[in-house]
Structure formats: structure tokens, C-alpha cells
Amino acid sequence: MDEHKVRLEISELSKSYETKEGRFQAVEKIDLKVYDNEFLVLLGPGNCGKTVLLNMIAGLEQPTSGEIRLDGSVIQGSDRRIGMVFQKLALMPWKTVMQNTEIGPKFRGVKKEERRKKAQSYIDLVGLNGFEKAYPAQLSGGMKQRVGIARAYTNDPEILLMDEPFGALDAQTRFVMEQEVQRIWEQEKRTIIFVTNNIEEACFLGDRIVLFSECPARMKEIYVNDLKRPRDVISQEFLKLRAMISDNTDLAL
Ligand SMILES: Nc1ncnc2c1ncn2[C@@H]1O[C@H](COP(=O)(O)OP(=O)(O)OP(=O)(O)O)[C@@H](O)[C@H]1O
Ligand SMILES: [Mg+2]
Known part of the structure; x- marks a missing residue:
């Protein structure tokens, strides 16, 4: 620090x-x-x-x-430089690991190729490589937390x-x-x-x-x-x- x-x-x-x-x-x-x-x-x-x-x-x-x-x-209102992993992890059950992870940049209109590349790098970093197409119901508690962390990082918060x-x-x-x-x-x-x-x-x-x-x-x-x-x-x-x-x-x- x-x-x-x-x-x-x-x-x-x-x-x-x-x-x-x-x-x-x-x-x-x-x-x-x-x-x-x-x-x-x-x-x-x-x-x-x-x-x-x-x-x-x-x-x-x-x-x-x-x-x-x-x-x-x-700080006034929510700021992109600040990201959050919520206490009640709100993964969307109908979306895959990849779709849950890329949600932030997708919402901001980032092109698919670019946002997928970024999401993939964080999916890899949290150790979920190979689970991109899995749905939350197919994951353990620890794996769901990993998705929450990958999702937060994919937003690139400082x-x-x-x-x-x-x-x-x-x-x-x-x-x-x-x-x-x-x-x-x-x-x-x-x-x-x-x-x-x-x-x-x-x-x-x-x-x-x-x-x-x-x-x-x-x-x-x-x-x-x-x-x-x-x-x-x-x-x-x-x-x-x-x-x-x-x-x-x-x-x-
Ligand atoms: N919108 C609100 N209106 C009224 N009281 C609220 C509101 N939001 C939170 N509180 C109260 O503020 C207190 C602190 O809540 P908070 O959720 O921050 O606790 P916490 O420390 O995060 O607890 P935990 O470890 O259980 O998550 C609680 O008593 C809660 O009822
Ligand atoms: Mg709390």
C-alpha cells in the first residue's frame, strides 16, 4: 500500500x-x-x-x-471507478457464467468481441476456465462467488x-x-x-x-x-x- x-x-x-x-x-x-x-x-x-x-x-x-x-x-451517485461484490450475490440464473460476467460492459454498449475478451481473462483469473457456458445452478457456492468477483473485475473498477x-x-x-x-x-x-x-x-x-x-x-x-x-x-x-x-x-x- x-x-x-x-x-x-x-x-x-x-x-x-x-x-x-x-x-x-x-x-x-x-x-x-x-x-x-x-x-x-x-x-x-x-x-x-x-x-x-x-x-x-x-x-x-x-x-x-x-x-x-x-x-x-x-462522489456523486454511482461511479464506474468503484465496483462492488454484493453480499447477496445476484447472479442471473438464466444467464451463463460468461453472460453474467460480461454484463457490465454489455450494458455500456461495449462490442461483443472486446467485452468477451476481457470477461474471459477474468474468468481465467478466478479459475473458472471451462465453465463459461455453465449456468449458476450448476455451480457450487465457491464457484458462484468466483463469478461475482470476475464480474466485478470485468467492470474495471479502480x-x-x-x-x-x-x-x-x-x-x-x-x-x-x-x-x-x-x-x-x-x-x-x-x-x-x-x-x-x-x-x-x-x-x-x-x-x-x-x-x-x-x-x-x-x-x-x-x-x-x-x-x-x-x-x-x-x-x-x-x-x-x-x-x-x-x-x-x-x-x-
Ligand atoms: N433503508 C433503511 N431504512 C431503515 N433502516 C435501515 C435501512 N438500511 C439499513 N437499515 C438498518 O441499518 C442497520 C445496519 O444495517 P446493515 O445492513 O448496514 O448491517 P451490516 O453491518 O451490513 O450487517 P450484516 O453483517 O448482517 O450484513 C440495520 O439495523 C438495518 O436495519
Ligand atoms: Mg451487510
């Missing part, structure tokens, strides 16, 4: 909703800088406001107050948001996917903001880990994680970091 180059700057960011029961605060006063090519992990308990925060970064929701700047300019992408996977597949996402990030350097409620996953992946409180999401602490990659999850240093974060969490994560 290049600490001299700030890509995203979040200032005094808050979000509240008007509900029947009154005002509900989901995100409170977040101040955060995200650096170029960094793998930033946002770690927080369930229902704390992580998705609301990501949606604001993606321009899908408007902040109640505060602002988000990308390369110095305030900043990639990943909202608990492996939350629904079994422990073994999850660990494989964590290694995969790290490999892809090392090969195709982008700034990644990765949301999780899993401390071990956060320590395995993050250059920095931002720990959030329970709802409304407030930042409790930022941990710098400079352990050598790939991290050894049973090394003393790893376990120490994990325990330190665990001691500081609001809820059992």
Missing part, C-alpha cells in the same frame, strides 16, 4: 433513517482515508452498518451528513468493494476463497475494501483492519497488519493480533 497516495477520503460520514419508531442512526461520524492499492478490511458485528457504509461509498445511498471523496472529488463475499460458504471453501482473493489482488493490484464479521479472515487479508462498534457503526480502532503474506494463521504473531482485536470487539464476532 502506498500511504502517500490517498484514493478515498471519508469525512464525518453519517447516515440515519427516518422510521416509524423515529430516527435510526446506522453510521456515525466515520473519518477514514483509504490508500492506493491497499487491502483494507472493515470488521464489525452483524447489523452494525457495514453494508450501509459500503452502499454510500458505492454511491448507492446518500449520506445524511459528511462526504466521500475519490481522488479529491466528492476500487473494489466486497461485502462479506464469503459469509455463506463452508469454512474450508471460505479459506480457499480467501487465498484466491489474495492471489488475485497480488496479481491485479487494486484498492480493495473488504467487509467481514470474521476476525481471522480480517487478519489473514487486511493491510489495515478497521474495527467497528455495534450499531451505529463507529470506528473503534485501526490495526496495521504488516505480517508477511500469505499469513500463517497459527503463527504466534497472527494469533496475537487476532487476540488483540478480539479483546476489543463489542460482541462475540
Whole structure:
């Protein structure tokens, strides 16, 4: 990560909703800088406001107050430079792996040959070569996540948001996917903001880990994680970091 180059700057960011029961605060006063090519992990308990925060970064929701700047300019609405792998992966069941992957450039009117070439390179990168014509129903959970990642990369985002992408996977597949996402990030350097409620996953992946409180999401602490990659999850240093974060969490994560 290049600490001299700030890509995203979040200032005094808050979000509240008007509900029947009154005002509900989901995100409170977040101040955060995200650096170029960094793998930033946002770690927080369930229902704390992580998705609301990501949606604001993606321009899908408007902040109640505060602002988000990308390369110095305030983000207004959705921005092509920011891509998202959604928590509820929405693959279209009637479309093949290739058709799901190329959806972004197709929507923008990119010619078939060009968009297929790009989609194919990311299908290959995520390890789905040979499955281009398969439908989502024919894929395992981990493979569907790979399609979601290939689809996001095919849009060529500079900043990639990943909202608990492996939350629904079994422990073994999850660990494989964590290694995969790290490999892809090392090969195709982008700034990644990765949301999780899993401390071990956060320590395995993050250059920095931002720990959030329970709802409304407030930042409790930022941990710098400079352990050598790939991290050894049973090394003393790893376990120490994990325990330190665990001691500081609001809820059992
Ligand atoms: N449009 C909305 N109107 C009212 N409340 C909302 C709205 N969107 C989100 N919330 C509330 O904000 C809180 C945080 O939601 P959010 O989805 O960001 O949690 P999360 O941290 O992503 O949780 P999880 O780990 O379960 O995905 C929740 O209590 C949710 O009900
Ligand atoms: Mg969420």
C-alpha cells in the first residue's frame, strides 16, 4: 500500500433513517482515508452498518451528513471507478457464467468481441476456465462467488468493494476463497475494501483492519497488519493480533 497516495477520503460520514419508531442512526461520524492499492478490511458485528457504509461509498445511498471523496472529488451517485461484490450475490440464473460476467460492459454498449475478451481473462483469473457456458445452478457456492468477483473485475473498477463475499460458504471453501482473493489482488493490484464479521479472515487479508462498534457503526480502532503474506494463521504473531482485536470487539464476532 502506498500511504502517500490517498484514493478515498471519508469525512464525518453519517447516515440515519427516518422510521416509524423515529430516527435510526446506522453510521456515525466515520473519518477514514483509504490508500492506493491497499487491502483494507472493515470488521464489525452483524447489523452494525457495514453494508450501509459500503452502499454510500458505492454511491448507492446518500449520506445524511459528511462526504466521500475519490481522488479529491466528492462522489456523486454511482461511479464506474468503484465496483462492488454484493453480499447477496445476484447472479442471473438464466444467464451463463460468461453472460453474467460480461454484463457490465454489455450494458455500456461495449462490442461483443472486446467485452468477451476481457470477461474471459477474468474468468481465467478466478479459475473458472471451462465453465463459461455453465449456468449458476450448476455451480457450487465457491464457484458462484468466483463469478461475482470476475464480474466485478470485468467492470474495471479502480476500487473494489466486497461485502462479506464469503459469509455463506463452508469454512474450508471460505479459506480457499480467501487465498484466491489474495492471489488475485497480488496479481491485479487494486484498492480493495473488504467487509467481514470474521476476525481471522480480517487478519489473514487486511493491510489495515478497521474495527467497528455495534450499531451505529463507529470506528473503534485501526490495526496495521504488516505480517508477511500469505499469513500463517497459527503463527504466534497472527494469533496475537487476532487476540488483540478480539479483546476489543463489542460482541462475540
Ligand atoms: N433503508 C433503511 N431504512 C431503515 N433502516 C435501515 C435501512 N438500511 C439499513 N437499515 C438498518 O441499518 C442497520 C445496519 O444495517 P446493515 O445492513 O448496514 O448491517 P451490516 O453491518 O451490513 O450487517 P450484516 O453483517 O448482517 O450484513 C440495520 O439495523 C438495518 O436495519
Ligand atoms: Mg451487510
